[in-house]
Amino acid sequence: MMEKMIFGRYIPGDSFVHRLDPRSKLVFVFAFILVVFLANNIVTYAFLLAFTLLVILMSRIRLYFLINGLKPVMILLVFTFLIHILFTREGDIVFELGFFKVYEEGLRQGIFISIRFLVLVFMTSILTLTTSPISITDGIEVLLNPLKKVKMPVHELALMMSIALRFIPTLMDETDKIMKAQMARGSDLSAGPIKERVKAVVPLLVPLFVSAFKRAEDLATAMEVRGYRGGEGRTRYRQLKWDWRDTISLVALVVMTALLVFYRN
Amino acid sequence: MTEILSFNQVSFSYTPDSPEHRKAVQNVSFSINEGEWIAIVGHNGSGKSTMVKLVSGLLFPQEGEIRVMRNVLTEENLWETRSNIGMVFQNPDNQFVGATVQDDVAFALENSGVPYKEMVERVHASLAQVKMDKFLNHEPHHLSGGQKQRVAIAGALAMRPKLLILDEATSMLDPQGREEVLKTVRALREETGLTVLSITHDVEEALFADRVLFMNDGKKYAEGTPSEIFALGDKLVEFGLELPFAMRMTKLFQENGVLLAGQHMTEEELVNDLWASNFNK
Numbered sequence: 242m243m244e245k246m247i248f249g250r251y252i253p254g255d256s257f258v259h260r261l262d263p264r265s266k267l268v269f270v271f272a273f274i275l276v277v278f279l280a281n282n283i284v285t286y287a288f289l290l291a292f293t294l295l296v297i298l299m300s301r302i303r304l305y306f307l308i309n310g311l312k313p314v315m316i317l318l319v320f321t322f323l324i325h326i327l328f329t330r331e332g333d334i335v336f337e338l339g340f341f342k343v344y345e346e347g348l349r350q351g352i353f354i355s356i357r358f359l360v361l362v363f364m365t366s367i368l369t370l371t372t373s374p375i376s377i378t379d380g381i382e383v384l385l386n387p388l389k390k391v392k393m394p395v396h397e398l399a400l401m402m403s404i405a406l407r408f409i410p411t412l413m414d415e416t417d418k419i420m421k422a423q424m425a426r427g428s429d430l431s432a433g434p435i436k437e438r439v440k441a442v443v444p445l446l447v448p449l450f451v452s453a454f455k456r457a458e459d460l461a462t463a464m465e466v467r468g469y470r471g472g473e474g475r476t477r478y479r480q481l482k483w484d485w486r487d488t489i490s491l492v493a494l495v496v497m498t499a500l501l502v503f504y505r506n
Numbered sequence: 507m508t509e510i511l512s513f514n515q516v517s518f519s520y521t522p523d524s525p526e527h528r529k530a531v532q533n534v535s536f537s538i539n540e541g542e543w544i545a546i547v548g549h550n551g552s553g554k555s556t557m558v559k560l561v562s563g564l565l566f567p568q569e570g571e572i573r574v575m576r577n578v579l580t581e582e583n584l585w586e587t588r589s590n591i592g593m594v595f596q597n598p599d600n601q602f603v604g605a606t607v608q609d610d611v612a613f614a615l616e617n618s619g620v621p622y623k624e625m626v627e628r629v630h631a632s633l634a635q636v637k638m639d640k641f642l643n644h645e646p647h648h649l650s651g652g653q654k655q656r657v658a659i660a661g662a663l664a665m666r667p668k669l670l671i672l673d674e675a676t677s678m679l680d681p682q683g684r685e686e687v688l689k690t691v692r693a694l695r696e697e698t699g700l701t702v703l704s705i706t707h708d709v710e711e712a713l714f715a716d717r718v719l720f721m722n723d724g725k726k727y728a729e730g731t732p733s734e735i736f737a738l739g740d741k742l743v744e745f746g747l748e749l750p751f752a753m754r755m756t757k758l759f760q761e762n763g764v765l766l767a768g769q770h771m772t773e774e775e776l777v778n779d780l781w782a783s784n785f786n787k
Contacts, residue, residue: 375605407605410647459600466562466593467603467661468585468617476619478612478629 250310251373257486258300259371263380265487269494270368276494277357279501286356288504292497293360300371307366314362318355325351374406379479396472404460412453419448509576510669510701511561512537516570518556530556531567532724538669543695543702545712547735548721549746554705557721558673561703562593575668589618592662596674598654602646607638610646611661618665632663635697636690652683656690663694670694672704676711688714709736709750713771720745733771752776 253259258266280286297304308315329347336343369377382399389395420430423444430441513536519529531553538544548554559565560572563584572579574587595601604610611629620628633639636656646654655675662670672691676684688711694700704711712718718735720728722745728735736742736753743749749757752770756779759766765783770776 373605375609403605404603407602407646410645411599414647456597456600459595459597460603462564463593463595463601464603464613465564466588466591467614468588468665469613470585470617474619475616476621476625478609478616478622478625480622 250370252302252370253373254301254371256299256301256371258296258367260486261371261490262481262483262487263372263376264383264481265483265491266368266372267377267380267384269490270364272494272498273364274361276498276501277360279498279505280353280357281505284504285501286353288497288500289360290356293363296367297363300367302367302370307363311362311366318358321358322351322355325354375403375479378402378406379481383481396475400472408456411456412449415452416445416449419445507539507541510538510540510542510574511703512573513557513560514571514573516560516567516572518560518565518567518569520556522568528724530724531560533570534721534724534726535570536719536726536729538701538703540668540701541695541699542717543704543715544717544719545715545732546703546705546719546721547707547709547712547747548727549707551723552721552745553724554707554721555673556724558593558671558705561671562591563587589614589665590668591671592659592665592667592669593671593673594655594658594662594675596677598651598658598678599646601658602654605645606642607633607644607646607649607657608642610657611664614661614665628664628666629660632660633657635663635694636660650683651679652686655679655683655687659687659690659694667700669701669703672702672706674705674707676706676708684708684711707747709748713750720747736771 261269277289280289294304297307326343326347329350330342330344331346332349333345334342335345335348372380378399381402382395385393385395385398423441424430428441428444430438430445432438433441513534516531516534517529518531519525519527521527534553534557536544546554546557556565560567561574561579563579563581566579566581575590577583577587579587602610603613608629611633612625615625615628630639630642633642636659638653638656638660641649641653641657646657649657658675659670670691676687679687691702691704692714695702702715704715706712712735713732715732718730718732719726720735720738720742727745728738736749739749739753739757748754750771752773752775755776756766756770759780764780766776766779767782770779
């Protein structure tokens with residue numbers, strides 16, 4: 242099940258989108274989320290859909306893979322579509338079957354909302370699929386830098402995030418080990434009523450927490466000995482490079498926005 | 507010879523207010539000169555780890571003084587001192603800060619504000635020294651324990667330290683990983699003449715040292731070359747240490763009436779003597 246899930250997963254690659262600077266990607270996606278709400282007729286929604294397909298094409302991530310990985314989200318999409326069809330009662334009746342009536346406005350709204358939803362999910366997935374978590378962290382750190390003026394600990398937050406990301410696989414392994422150790426002692430995590438199963442999780446969490454704290458302490462010592470003194474006077478090993486690709490993609494977004502403003506009702 | 511590190515009558519207690527408790531480190535004196543490999547051995551609770559914390563300035567002694575590069579270690583020069591000391595800890599996972607191998611090696615460099623260009627050079631050079639240069643972009647969970655420890659060594663080397671401290675660095679590794687790490691340290695010493703202080707309870711590791719410090723109950727029990735220390739034989743066993751494998755074999759041979767010339771530190775010496783003992787019959 243985890244294999245198919247692509248939420249928050251990173252797929253290494255060398256496409257145009259992969260090579261973009263995380264800063265431009267982040268700005269692009271956040272701006273795009275706002276721009277989506279400008280669309281309000283067939284032409285503008287068609288623009289949005291075409292634009293998203295173009296981005297997917299450029300990221301060289303197969304559309305089938307994307308749709309297959311986002312199945313749980315698709316169910317939600319179908320659900321909202323049906324709600325719109327059933328409950329919006331405006332315009333002419335397009336289709337009638339006994340007391341079940343589909344109105345024109347309902348169909349229109351349903352399709353529009355679905356496209357909006359689809360486009361948003363695709364874009365944000367493309368962001369996480371083509372950017373490694375650590376680059377996203379770097380991007381966020383640089384973009385939040387101005388907030389340092391209002392005493393926001395930007396560097397510390399970014400470091401915390403990157404360490405958390407780095408320890409996810411380590412703690413996953415650990416969980417697996419503890420689970421096996423408890424199973425070897427006769428604890429059954431997969432059967433019985435829900436109450437029993439929740440109870441069985443406790444002997445799993447306690448050792449995990451204990452060891453996580455131990456790790457944190459060791460890590461703090463190691464960091465201190467290696468000269469960590471907070472963000473001041475620190476240089477960066479991972480450099481972000483803004484190049485023509487980034488400028489082009491932001492220009493493309495601006496053009497897109499202009500088109501939407503021009504063609505919307 | 508330049509002195510790198512010295513302890514002068516150092517004592518430390520975790521509970522200074524209650525003198526009835528035994529001090530963790532009592533009146534310890536020793537010094538390390540440039541290019542030496544010193545091993546500190548002792549069982550659990552002998553004060554080894556406390557000594558490491560004292561050297562790295564995580565703790566400060568209540569009595570006596572510690573000199574690093576001839577300067578007395580104080581809170582003021584702490585950070586400067588730390589940049590002269592590279593440390594590798596016991597758990598390979600818990601000291602890996604970066605998301606990838608190269609990020610981790612660069613961590614200490616970032617902390618001391620080394621410019622980007624120089625950082626890249628140093629990271630590549632020190633990874634080449636531990637033969638991990640093909641793993642630049644690997645994530646820690648795709649590396650073996652031995653590889654992670656070699657990355658940790660590279661991270662220390664990048665700072666061009668005067669002293670490399672291995673704090674039980676091989677104790678969580680499998681035999682292969684242990685051999686890997688020790689081989690790396692030996693090669694480094696041959697190439698660069700690096701000064702090494704290793705804290706260990708693995709006697710085979712201590713055999714490579716120039717001098718061995720034998721700690722018991724917070725006191726320095728003995729100091730000498732590995733052969734001098736292991737000649738103590740039963741005394742070591744009494745204090746909870748094992749003898750090197752070859753020495754144990756020699757003892758068993760002698761008990762069973764095989765005539766052997768004497769103590770053997772390595773398996774090779776033992777095998778050679780076994781050949782000869784058959785000729786002597």
